[in-house]
Amino acid sequence: MAQVQVNNVTVSQGVRMLFSLMTPNESSFATVQEVPKYVNQATPYFSGLILLEIVLGWLKTDGPRIKINDFITSLSAGMMSRLPQLVMRSLELSAYIYVWNNFRLLELPWDSAWTWWLAFLGVDMGYYWFHRFAHELNILWAAHQVHHSSEYYNLSTALRQSVTQQFSSWAFYLPLALMVPPSVFAVHVQFNLLYQFWIHTELVKDLGPLEWILNTPSHHRVHHGRNPYCIDKNYAGILIIWDRMFGTFAPESDKVVYGLTHPISTFQIWTVEFLYYPYLWQRFWEAEGISNKLSVIFKGPGWTPGKPRLGDIADIPQITGEEMPHDPTWSPAMQAYVLVQFLLLLDVYNNLLKDQTILSEMTALLLTGYVLLSLTSLGFLIDQRANAAEMEMLRCVLIMALQQFGYIKPLVPLLAFPIEAFVLIAAVYWSLQCVNQRINRMKKQN
Numbered sequence: 440m441a442q443v444q445v446n447n448v449t450v451s452q453g454v455r456m457l458f459s460l461m462t463p464n465e466s467s468f469a470t471v472q473e474v475p476k477y478v479n480q481a482t483p484y485f486s487g488l489i490l491l492e493i494v495l496g497w498l499k500t501d502g503p504r505i506k507i508n509d510f511i512t513s514l515s516a517g518m519m520s521r522l523p524q525l526v527m528r529s530l531e532l533s534a535y536i537y538v539w540n541n542f543r544l545l546e547l548p549w550d551s552a553w554t555w556w557l558a559f560l561g562v563d564m565g566y567y568w569f570h571r572f573a574h575e576l577n578i579l580w581a582a583h584q585v586h587h588s589s590e591y592y593n594l595s596t597a598l599r600q601s602v603t604q605q606f607s608s609w610a611f612y613l614p615l616a617l618m619v620p621p622s623v624f625a626v627h628v629q630f631n632l633l634y635q636f637w638i639h640t641e642l643v644k645d646l647g648p649l650e651w652i653l654n655t656p657s658h659h660r661v662h663h664g665r666n667p668y669c670i671d672k673n674y675a676g677i678l679i680i681w682d683r684m685f686g687t688f689a690p691e692s693d694k695v696v697y698g699l700t701h702p703i704s705t706f707q708i709w710t711v712e713f714l715y716y717p718y719l720w721q722r723f724w725e726a727e728g729i730s731n732k733l734s735v736i737f738k739g740p741g742w743t744p745g746k747p748r749l750g751d752i753a754d755i756p757q758i759t760g761e762e763m764p765h766d767p768t769w770s771p772a773m774q775a776y777v778l779v780q781f782l783l784l785l786d787v788y789n790n791l792l793k794d795q796t797i798l799s800e801m802t803a804l805l806l807t808g809y810v811l812l813s814l815t816s817l818g819f820l821i822d823q824r825a826n827a828a829e830m831e832m833l834r835c836v837l838i839m840a841l842q843q844f845g846y847i848k849p850l851v852p853l854l855a856f857p858i859e860a861f862v863l864i865a866a867v868y869w870s871l872q873c874v875n876q877r878i879n880r881m882k883k884q885n
């Protein structure tokens with residue numbers, strides 16, 4: 440019987456990939472070059488599950504809360520975090536291959552199920568320690584806090600990833616490179632990441648005995664909480680056993696309030712991604728003496744002079760249960776506009792990743808610039824900034840130029856004309872908004 444394929448994998452494989460249910464037989468390869476890009480192949484399955492969660496959210500009165508502003512910000516962070524891949528192989532894999540080539544102690548066979556399972560455990564434990572350090576060292580937290588900055592908890596939160604995290608995570612997998620071939624590692628590092636997608640949901644409550652062994656939505660909800668009992672808990676990737684073994688496990692009890700202890704209250708993607716670095720820099724300069732300066736960098740984000748390494752849990756803001764996520768009102772028409780523009784952008788972005796090997800450097804650079812400008816402009820619109828109209832007008836003009844010269848093509852040719860008309864009307868609308876704002880400003884000055 441013919442098997443249905445979506446994005447080069449059978450539906451069965453696509454679904455099993457997301458739950459780490461692949462077998463050694465179907466996912467063992469001799470060389471790194473043969474290893475499929477599982478994460479890219481999984482995109483349609485991500486989208487499918489996100490849609491399912493949205494539909495179930497509508498149907499259930501106590502279903503998950505999904506807001507367009509937060510949703511787009513999470514997806515924007517995910518998009519931004521994958522852009523460096525256009526110019527380089529992931530640091531995790533490059534560093535791993537380097538150590539394997541130069542320092543390996545033994546060569547486990549790539550086609551043995553034992554090697555496969557050892558890599559499964561090794562990658563998962565490596566992830567546990569990376570994740571724990573990412574919360575316990577302020578300099579690593581600067582990158583990882585991006586993932587925790589949403590005050591909602593749904594599947595889109597899983598995609599809210601940091602651009603800079605990849606510069607530290609690679610180090611934690613290197614012990615494996617002393618014996619496990621890179622092709623086996625390249626499979627498991629992807630499966631580990633993919634597994635962590637589905638656990639970002641409030642729809643799955645309790646999985647019974649599985650809660651003992653696996654990282655589940657319930658355990659990971661605790662990890663995303665800012666209630667005192669949630670802080671620095673449940674670092675697991677796939678197996679929760681590491682938290683149980685190393686003393687960082689906490690079961691879900693009180694209703695979890697999600698997000699950072701001090702919410703950032705913005706949807707501007709550059710702020711979400713990089714805000715913590717200038718803050719860290721400022722704290723570094725303000726700290727007195729070299730010992731305090733080093734502590735600011737290498738102790739926990741909650742540390743202050745005279746406090747324990749990870750800070751004092753009594754210092755974090757109390758949870759009242761009345762906390763409301765940052766969600767300024769904006770018109771339904773503007774929400775629809777931003778959503779449509781974002782979906783159009785998503786199409787360009789997908790094509791860019793898909794065609795990266797056949798695009799010229801200039802074209803890839805131009806489209807990357809367009810994606811970044813778009814994420815910025817849509818973030819300005821969501822944040823309702825004063826200069827949002829000017830930036831969006833410029834962006835619409837740029838889209839028209841890119842369409843004109845064939846750099847942007849719609850998913851379906853039939854949509855070309857309606858999209859062009861939509862962008863033209865948007866450009867006129869934003870121009871009028873700019874004129875209007877200028878007149879108002881002049882009136883005020885007079």
Ligand SMILES: [Zn+2]
Nearest residue numbers: 570574583662
């Ligand atoms: Zn975390």
Ligand SMILES: [Zn+2]
Nearest residue numbers: 586597639659
């Ligand atoms: Zn998470």
